[in-house]
Amino acid sequence: MSQHTAHIEEHRDDEASKLGMWLFIFTELLLFGGLFLVYSIFRMQYPVEFRECSLELSVTIGAINTVVLLFSSMTVAMSMTAIQKNDMKKALLYIGVTLFCAAIFLVNKYFEWSGKFHHGLYPGSELMTHLDRGHHLYFSLYFFMTGLHALHIIIGMTLLFVCYFKVRKNTIHSQDYVLLENSALYWHLVDLIWIFLFPLMYLIS
Amino acid sequence: MSNVSANSEYVSYLDHQGKYKGIMSWIMATDHKRIALLYMYSIMTFFIIGVVLGIMMKLEMLTPGETIMKAKMYNSVFTLHGILMIFMVVIPGLSAVFGNFFLPIHIGAKDVSFPKLNRFSWWIFVVGSIMAVLSQVLKDGPPDTGWTFYAPYSTTTSSNVIMATAAAFVLGFSSILTGLNFIVTIHQLRAPGMKFFNMPLFPWALYATAWIQLLATPVIGITLLMLIAERAFHIGFFDPALGGDPLLFQHLFWIYSHPAVYVMMLPAMGVITEIIPTFCQRQIYGYKAVAVSSLAIAGVGFLVWGHHMYTSGMSDTARWFFSLLTFIVAVPSAIKVFNWITTMYKGSIDVKPPFLYALAFIFLFIIGGTTGLLLGSVATNVQVHDTSFVVAHFHYIIFGGMGFAFFAAIHYWLPKMYGKMYDFKMANIGLVINFIGFNLLYFPQFIIGIQGMPRRYFDYPAKFQPAQLVSSIGGFILVTGLIIMIYTLVKGARKGAPAPANPWRGSTLEWQIPSPPSVENFDEEPVIKENPYDYK
Amino acid sequence: MANNTTHTIEYQSLSKTLLILLFLTFVTISIASVQLGAFTLAVALLIACVKSFIVLSHFMHLKYESLLLRILVAMVFVLFALIVAITFIDYAFR
Ligand SMILES: [Cu+2]
Numbered sequence: 001m002s003q004h005t006a007h008i009e010e011h012r013d014d015e016a017s018k019l020g021m022w023l024f025i026f027t028e029l030l031l032f033g034g035l036f037l038v039y040s041i042f043r044m045q046y047p048v049e050f051r052e053c054s055l056e057l058s059v060t061i062g063a064i065n066t067v068v069l070l071f072s073s074m075t076v077a078m079s080m081t082a083i084q085k086n087d088m089k090k091a092l093l094y095i096g097v098t099l100f101c102a103a104i105f106l107v108n109k110y111f112e113w114s115g116k117f118h119h120g121l122y123p124g125s126e127l128m129t130h131l132d133r134g135h136h137l138y139f140s141l142y143f144f145m146t147g148l149h150a151l152h153i154i155i156g157m158t159l160l161f162v163c164y165f166k167v168r169k170n171t172i173h174s175q176d177y178v179l180l181e182n183s184a185l186y187w188h189l190v191d192l193i194w195i196f197l198f199p200l201m202y203l204i205s
Numbered sequence: 206m207s208n209v210s211a212n213s214e215y216v217s218y219l220d221h222q223g224k225y226k227g228i229m230s231w232i233m234a235t236d237h238k239r240i241a242l243l244y245m246y247s248i249m250t251f252f253i254i255g256v257v258l259g260i261m262m263k264l265e266m267l268t269p270g271e272t273i274m275k276a277k278m279y280n281s282v283f284t285l286h287g288i289l290m291i292f293m294v295v296i297p298g299l300s301a302v303f304g305n306f307f308l309p310i311h312i313g314a315k316d317v318s319f320p321k322l323n324r325f326s327w328w329i330f331v332v333g334s335i336m337a338v339l340s341q342v343l344k345d346g347p348p349d350t351g352w353t354f355y356a357p358y359s360t361t362t363s364s365n366v367i368m369a370t371a372a373a374f375v376l377g378f379s380s381i382l383t384g385l386n387f388i389v390t391i392h393q394l395r396a397p398g399m400k401f402f403n404m405p406l407f408p409w410a411l412y413a414t415a416w417i418q419l420l421a422t423p424v425i426g427i428t429l430l431m432l433i434a435e436r437a438f439h440i441g442f443f444d445p446a447l448g449g450d451p452l453l454f455q456h457l458f459w460i461y462s463h464p465a466v467y468v469m470m471l472p473a474m475g476v477i478t479e480i481i482p483t484f485c486q487r488q489i490y491g492y493k494a495v496a497v498s499s500l501a502i503a504g505v506g507f508l509v510w511g512h513h514m515y516t517s518g519m520s521d522t523a524r525w526f527f528s529l530l531t532f533i534v535a536v537p538s539a540i541k542v543f544n545w546i547t548t549m550y551k552g553s554i555d556v557k558p559p560f561l562y563a564l565a566f567i568f569l570f571i572i573g574g575t576t577g578l579l580l581g582s583v584a585t586n587v588q589v590h591d592t593s594f595v596v597a598h599f600h601y602i603i604f605g606g607m608g609f610a611f612f613a614a615i616h617y618w619l620p621k622m623y624g625k626m627y628d629f630k631m632a633n634i635g636l637v638i639n640f641i642g643f644n645l646l647y648f649p650q651f652i653i654g655i656q657g658m659p660r661r662y663f664d665y666p667a668k669f670q671p672a673q674l675v676s677s678i679g680g681f682i683l684v685t686g687l688i689i690m691i692y693t694l695v696k697g698a699r700k701g702a703p704a705p706a707n708p709w710r711g712s713t714l715e716w717q718i719p720s721p722p723s724v725e726n727f728d729e730e731p732v733i734k735e736n737p738y739d740y741k
Numbered sequence: 742m743a744n745n746t747t748h749t750i751e752y753q754s755l756s757k758t759l760l761i762l763l764f765l766t767f768v769t770i771s772i773a774s775v776q777l778g779a780f781t782l783a784v785a786l787l788i789a790c791v792k793s794f795i796v797l798s799h800f801m802h803l804k805y806e807s808l809l810l811r812i813l814v815a816m817v818f819v820l821f822a823l824i825v826a827i828t829f830i831d832y833a834f835r
Contacts, residue, residue, distance in 0.1 A: 016318045016393040018747075022810060023385045026817045027423045033821045034427035034457060038442055040825060041453060041832055059770065066766050074759040077750065077800045084749040123438035133441075133448025140440035144431070181747060188801045195792045198766075199785040203773035392809075420820060456828055507820060508827055520834035526827070 014178040021182040025189050028152070032193050035145050039200060042137045049134020053142075054204035058112065062202035065108050066194065072101035073191040076160070076184045086174040088167060095164045095180075098187065102157045109150055113143075142201055149197060152190050159183035215728060217624060217721040235320035236724060240327050241306035242622070244297060247331065249691075251293040256684065258286040263646075263680035266673050269665055279663035280349035281364075285341060287352025288369060292376045293334055295607050296465060299472035300418070301330070301383055303614045304411045306622060308387060310715045310722065311405045313396025313731045318389040326382040333375035340368035351661060353462070356443035356454040360435045367436055370429040377422045377429075380468070384418030387411055398733040405713045405737040406495050410475025413499040417464045417471075421507065425461035428454065452517055459510035467506045469603060471499055473610030474541050477563045480617050481545050482738045483711040484560035485552025489738045491544045498537035505534040512581050516590045524583050531581035538574060542567060557709065558632035562613035565640050569605025573598060576651065591661075594654025597647045605643060612639070612690065619694060620704030624721040627697025635693055638686030645679025713737050748805035758799045765792050 043050050079094035113122075116139075120127040123143050128136060163180045166172040172180050218238045225233045234240055261282055265272045274282070305323065309316055317323050341347045348369040350359040359366050391412050395404070432454070434440045441447025443454045482489045489495060511519060511527030519527075545567060554560070576598040579585045589595065620626050649672035650658070658669050665673065707716040714731050715722075769788045777784060798804040803811055 013318065013393060016389050019392060019810070020319060020322075020385055020389045022813070023388055023419055026813075027381055027385075027419055029817055030420055030821065031423040031427045033824070034424045034431075034460075037457070037825055037828060038431070038453065041450070041828065042442075042448075044829075044832060046448070059773075063766070063770055067763065070759060070762045070766065073796060073800050074755050077755050078752055080747070081750055081752055081755065084747070123434070123440060129439060129447075136441050137448050140434075140438075140442065144434060144440060185801055188796055191800075192793050192796055195796065196786075196789050199769050199773070199789055203769060203785060205773045205776070205781050420817065452831075456831070460824060460828075508823060511827075511831065518835075519831045522834040523827075523831035526830050 012176070012178075014176075014181075017178045017182060018185075021185050025185060028189055029192075032145075032148070035141070035148070036196065036200075039141050039145070042134075042141065043200075043204075046134030046137060049132070050138050051204045053135050053138040054202060057142075057202050059202050061108055061112050062198055065105050066198050068101045068104050068108075069191045069194050072098045072105075073188055075101070076187045080177070080181060080184055083167070083172065083174055083177045083180055088170075088173070091167050091180075092164065095160055095167065099157060099160055099164070102153055102160070105153060106150065109146065113146075145197060146201070149190070149193055152193070156183070156187045156190050159186055215719055215723050217719070218724045219623070219721055221724045233324070235316070235324050237305045237309050237316050237320065237323060238622070238722065240323050241302050241304075243327050244301040244305060244330070247327075247334065248294055248298055248302060251289050251334065255286055255289040255294060256687065258282050258289070260680055260684060262286065263677040265663055266665070267677045269667055269670060271663070274663070276663050277349065280351075280661070281341075281347040283661060284348050284351050284369075288337055288348075288373070290603075291352050291465075292373050293330075293337065295469045295603055296376075296380060297330060297383070298469065298607060298611055299476065299614065300387070300411055300414055300468070301326075302611075303407075303476065303618060304383075304387060304414075304472060307618065307715055308390060308408055308411050309394065310718070310726050311408045311713055311737075312391065312394060313399055313714055313727065313733060314390065314394035315725045315727065317386050318393055319386050322382055323386055326379045326386070329375055329382075330379040333372050333379060336368060336372035336375060340365040340372060343368060353458060354429075354432060354454075355458070356432065356435070356451045357445070359432060360443060367433050370432055374426055374429045377426050380418045381422045384415035384422075387415040388419065391415075396731055396733050402493065402496065403733065403735055403737065404496075406478040406489065406492070406499075407472070407475040407713075409496045410471045410478070410499045413503040414468055414471045417468050417503050417506065421461045421464040421468075424457060425465075428457040428461070431457075452514070452519065455514050455517055456510070459513045460507075463510040463513065464503070464506050466602070467502055469607040470538075471502060473566070473607045474499070474538075476610045476614040476617070477545060477566055478541070479711075479713065480559050480563045480613055481548050482740070483617075483709050484555045484557060484563075485549050486555070486710065486740045487548055487552035487738075488736070488740060489544065490547040490550075491540075492736075492738070494540055495544050498540045501537040502534065505530065505537070509534050512586070515583050515586045528581060528583050532578065535574065535578055535581070542571065542574075555709070557616075558627075558629055558636060559613050559617035559709070561633065561636050562609055562616055565636065566606060566609040566613060569601050569609060569643070573601030573605055577602065589654055591659055592654035593650040593658045593660050596660045597650035597654060600647045600650075605647075609639075609643075612636075615694060617709070618715075619698060620708050621715055621720050621722070623698040623701075624704055624719075625698055625701035626704040626708065627693050627701050631689065631693040635686050635690035638682060638689060640686075642679050642681075642683030642686050646676050646683055647679070649673070649676045649679075712739050747802060750799070750802070750805075755799070758795060762792055762795060765795075 075094045076098040079091045079098065082088075082090035082094055116122060121139060122128065123140065128139060131139065160183050163172060163183050166179065218236055221236075223230055223234075231239060231243060234243070261273070262279070265274050265279055305317070343365045346364045348362070348364045348366050350362060350364070350366060354366065354370060391404075391408060431440070431442050435443055439447065442449045443451050445451065478489060478495055509527055509530045511523055512531045515524055515527075545563075576594070580589065580595065580598055616627070616632060653669045653672045656669070658665055704720045706719050708720075709716070712734070714737075717731060718726060765788055769785055772784055772788075773781065797814065803814060
């Protein structure tokens with residue numbers, strides 16, 4: 001192997017990796033930002049319809065998912081604390097709990113979506129095209145935004161899975177945990193977006 | 206273990222033997238210099254295809270009515286020309302090629318922060334490009350929406366819009382990762398003693414550019430996803446029949462695509478800012494003003510997108526507001542032009558091809574910039590909107606600006622990149638022909654644009670015939686010039702005389718190391734000067 | 742090792758943060774059923790902003806990061822707010 005690549009690898013720069021992750025989070029924020037912009041314009045144009053539609057969603061499921069995500073955000077932060085304290089057992093436990101919460105979130109989402117699908121309400125469906133304009137736009141936004149968010153949950157879960165096994169194999173440890181730190185940052189991002197999605201989708205009084 | 210170490214003899218990055226041999230040593234390269242060359246070869250290929258498409262349009266416009274193609278075909282040709290030239294040539298152009306090569310060297314670093322990510326960026330650039338090509342050959346026929354993909358036409362046409370937008374999405378991802386890499390590199394890898402305000406101005410320009418790439422590209426990404434969903438599921442965001450708003454697509458599209466103009470232009474300005482001090486042997490006038498103006502352009506550039514939408518039914522308040530902001534964003538660009546010209550004053554000017562290209566850039570950029578103000582003001586814009594005046598304006602900016610800056614950059618840095626020198630006389634001949642051809646090609650379009658020649662039409666009334674003829678002839682002259690230029694450069698890079706380490710008496714760090722550089726750029730610790738343009 | 746620069750946050754402080762976030766969630770939900778008219782959206786957004794500020798500063802360790810990074814994060818949110826505001830100059834006056 002050339003000294004060139006060897007050089008790059010021996011110079012681990014956690015500060016750089018972390019900054020890189022933050023920059024990536026910025027791009028994710030603006031990705032969702034585009035959708036929030038669309039949301040805000042249509043909500044302004046169809047306030048009544050948006051309220052009517054939000055009544056169709058179950059605040060309970062939304063609230064449970066919010067609590068689950070907030071809780072998982074805490075546990076993933078705790079796994080960081082555990083790693084820093086060199087407590088591998090606790091770190092594994094907290095990553096595991098986070099993954100479990102993520103799974104609960106997805107299961108909830110699954111039931112929520114399949115309920116809608118059951119009533120013939122899904123993107124491109126016969127029913128959707130017969131809804132009036134505001135309702136149609138609301139549900140399009142609902143599926144698009146929560147769908148994209150769920151996709152991010154899955155990406156975050158994959159990252160945390162990798163971290164889980166790396167902690168077990170001891171390749172993530174108290175001296176080298178930037179991968180876990182970055183995955184945790186990503187997980188918080190998912191939480192951050194949900195913090196806005198929840199009131200905007202479920203709580204239009 | 207290796208043949209490169211602190212005190213052994215130097216091996217250029219082109220001859221260096223790593224883990225991989227032959228073609229794999231390029232495809233698997235993590236060296237920023239090799240990746241830069243990979244980008245350059247891909248981009249030059251797409252550029253040549255784009256030029257061929259351009260010439261096909263010029264042939265079509267030679268006479269009124271159908272000349273060599275039908276209207277539908279013409280739509281596909283200008284769409285592909287736009288997609289290729291914008292997403293695959295000018296947006297990655299300067300930052301992925303010369304940024305990759307010289308950003309680490311300018312700041313005294315051995316590579317970018319994430320070399321493997323850099324390689325990955327190029328890979329997905331290639332994937333995106335292949336998808337763009339596929340959109341042309343798949344069974345539904347090439348897209349005919351123009352590179353802007355405006356709804357509602359793009360949501361209803363039967364052509365391969367989904368593939369083309371997916372290609373743009375992937376190419377955007379490549380652009381984001383390059384930007385991310387550059388920002389981290391500039392923050393983390395500056396050589397000891399190099400503060401932000403000790404950096405040369407090319408890295409400054411790349412830094413501002415990288416922020417735009419990072420923050421604006423996701424917006425087009427999500428917009429293209431919405432467009433795909435609109436076609437696949439009729440989500441209705443852009444469909445008035447379903448309550449949506451086609452104008453919203455234009456907003457989202459230009460929220461990215463106006464800043465994208467600065468992704469092209471800022472590194473171009475950065476290149477010119479490097480070349481002028483070198484060939485005038487003079488400190489750049491107003492270093493800090495030039496550095497900060499890059500950031501100002503990037504910042505304000507985010508807020509002016511609406512000037513592309515004056516005639517599309519936006520509110521009057523928004524129209525004057527965007528017009529005002531557009532005039533403001535012209536100020537930092539003008540600052541740069543003043544500073545370049547003032548730098549030349551009383552300098553000992555060495556008239557070599559890179560400098561001449563820089564002069565050509567300034568000339569063309571001033572024409573492009575001032576006609577841009579004409580378009581930025583609502584009253585005049587309404588008159589010439591969607592005419593060939595607009596076409597002429599943005600070709601003066603993108604080709605006359607970014608394109609000529611790219612030519613300037615390659616003439617400036619080719620001796621460093623290949624360690625060979627090209628023939629000055631041939632380069633100058635190419636330059637003169639390019640300059641004449643360019644102006645003949647695009648200037649007449651300003652005039653017939655004011656007279657009412659619409660853009661994107663394959664036909665025109667007979668009264669525009671003389672101007673169209675001049676324009677087409679200009680196109681052929683320009684192509685001749687490009688052939689001469691590329692021939693000269695390729696011949697120089699392959700068989701030219703060996704170039705010294707510092708052929709132009711430049712003062713930035715790349716001129717302190719051998720030509721071509723070694724794999725690690727700096728075999729000895731570079732000497733960091735407080736002032737990168739320190740000419741006695 | 743100098744490479745790990747991240748501040749360690751104690752478990753207790755993390756669970757306290759969670760309690761605050763849960764409380765704010767509770768407030769959001771209960772306020773949604775109260776008729777505040779035009780203020781409902783403003784209050785909901787305000788609470789969401791406070792919550793995300795807490796997540797950013799505590800869970801994401803931003804409180805202990807460099808000033809530069811904090812400025813960059815703020816800049817991204819400001820940029821987004823500006824883009825929304827400017828788009829509304831069109832939609833609000835059409
Ligand atoms: Cu513009």
